[in-house]
Amino acid sequence: MPHVRFTYLLGFAVLAAFLAASAVHAHHGWAWATDEEFEITGVIQSVRLGNPHGEVTIDVDGEEWVVEVGQPWRNDRVGLSAEMLIQGREIxxxxxxxxxxxxxxxxxxxxxxxxxxxxxxPGRTS
Structure with missing residues (x-):
């Protein structure tokens, strides 16, 4: 009986690891976005920085857009700080x-x- 219990536990652990990896990949990948390059200019309305990535909400002609910026380490690496992402600033x-x-x-x-x-x-061709 212990062998059967171990097999079930092992199967459950593998399934849990697979589901967790799938969720992380789905969220952090680029699959949800188009391949087409896109550029937009707006005024910063709100900012939430942190993990898994920061979000900046901008107003573009009366419409709110959410911009995913980098993870904290990525933003720091390029010099993009919270002090730059202030409400009312054009971006x-x-x-x-x-x-x-x-x-x-x-x-x-x-x-x-x-x-x-x-x-x-910087290494991504765009």
Whole structure:
């Protein structure tokens, strides 16, 4: 009987690990975004920085867009700080928009603030 219990526990552990890895991959990948390059300019309304990535909500002609910026280490590496992402500041975002029709969500590759570029993914061709 202990052998059967061990087999069930092992199977459960493998399934749990697979599901956890799938959830992480689905969230952090680029599969949800289009392949098409996209650029938009708006005014920062709110900011939430942290893990798994930061989010900046911008107003673009009366519509709210959510911009996914990098993880804290990625933002720090390129010099994109919370002090730059203040409410009321204009920001241009270059990246990829959501493939889901009508969803106003962008994965940022590069942002421009005060004519300064912050390239979040310097090795990624865009």
């Amino acid at each position: 241009t975002v270059h990246g990829h928009r959501s493939a889901k029709e009508g969803e106003r969500l962008i994965k940022a590759e590069r942002v421009v603030i005060n004519e300064e570029d912050y390239d979040l993914y």
